[in-house]
Amino acid sequence: MKRRILPGFRLTLGYSVIYLTLIVLIPFVALTARAFNGTWAHVWGVVTSHRLIVSYQLSFGTALVASLINGVFGFITAWVLTRYRFPGRRVIDSLIDLPFALPTAVAGIALTALYAPNGWVGAPLAKLGIAVAFNRLGILIALVFIGFPFVVRTLQPVLAALTNDVEEAAALLGASRFQTFRRVIFPAALPALITGITLSFGRAVGEYGSVVFISGNIPFKTEITPLLIIAKLEQYDYQGAAGIGLVMLLASFLILAFVNAIQWWNTRRFNSSSL
């Protein structure tokens, strides 16, 4: 085996593994143990019930749409913040982190107050026949709100690191502005964009605090999966709750693995074609 030049490999790896075990793995094992603590049939019956299936569609579906919306507008925001200098830029930049810092319940209450049929935004929309709060649209808005910083914050350093000379080179080689964006800037930013969207998605799928206020919680219509976990706990059905948790965890894990596979494929393609 080749001797490593950088010292401390074993020590740091050891720390990492122990730390990950304590922080991530043990809670995960406890969750699994709790789900399998009872009869299989019970857990299976819970996680495959019609009500749960509808809530999976709602939770994962709205989270997906919300993270894609964040992808588009997060990209534009990150672009503006890194590419241009203008008064108030720092203020806007610090505003981005607000959804991180705000307790989710506060976000939920604020959004509900705003979008309720008597709220500032909700009232005019209600006149047009658009119900936002206590509807799926409200859930979407809450998920967009809490996921937004993930996209901006992962894109910013990447866009900032793109130096002008690459764009100048593209221009000198005869690329139009759009071509420069599409073939030079966008591919370089794409991995970070995908990561941002994935993080935003992951956060949105499990979001509870802000959504329960705005969703209305009507069975088969606006019940998100985390709400049903709470409903199970209220019945002291710890196994059922853990079972649903496990399903969400596995689904998220599969989605993350899928996204990582795309990332890997994309990096390879990008590197082999352009270099």
Place this chain on the structure above:
Amino acid sequence: MKKIAAVLALLASIGLASGAELLNVSYDPTRELYTEYNAAFAKYWKSKTGQDVTVNQSHGGSGKQARSVLDGLEADVVTLALAYDIDALAEKKLLPDDWQKAFPENSSPYTSTIVFLVRKGNPKGIKDWDDLAKPGIAVITPNPKTSGGARWNYLGAWAYAEQKLNKDEAKVKDFIGKIYKNAPVLDSGARGATTTFVQRGLGDVLIAWENEAYLALKEFGPEKFEIVTPSISILAEPPVAVVDVVAKRHKTEDLAKAYLNYLYSEEGQDIAGKNFYRPRDPKVAAKYASQFGKVSLVTIDDVFGGWKKAQATHFADGGTFDQIYAK
């Protein structure tokens, strides 16, 4: 909540090592009641025994609070919204199965019931439960799956329908279904539902605990809302209990017992009445009788055969509540 309580308990144990201490784990709408009662009890206890006592409070959704105690929150006493939540503690052997016999009146020193809060002038003319089932009425009530208070609401409607419809179960179910079809929102907790009705301006009627309704009236003004008391409602008995296992470990059994017993004293009953709970003591109840509407009350034991049975029939998965929404 749990953390805060734990920190409070810790701080208190450092600062007041000489005095005794209790942790009362309660549910949401009792915050004001127990703040007042704890001060009164501390005074009483000091004059009786010379010992200082600090009672720490923890509030939250009733079910969540019970789960915290199950998971190890060191509550000496619990004062929750429904017997079902304390039954869950008994199942885990934190207290005996017959805990509800430990104190008088089903261990419920004060009671409440379910009433309606409507907008000023009662524009939709809501008088009784059957008005809630009419088309075009928007009813605000929390989700019985996640809220203890919402279960009382549901059972109140059920008790009314059963009397009115001569126990024809299909018709009763249909009636309840109509009420819940009128609910545009099912908040996860009782306070959330109050907010939806009062602050968001949603709905024509809020089904609520009587004490919550009066509290909302006091807070937001009688010029905006009024209370309608239905002809029949359910007697809500929020029970209290000493968590024996914990109290034994803390050596606070006598204190905890005295704490809950004092709720039945004239002073305790008076504080309950002041906070819009219906006192058990006939003398104190008479004093507060004028503040409550007239209603004929049925009990959960008489109509539903106790909480365990009610929970299984109505709120478990596939129960009558789920059937409303199942296609």
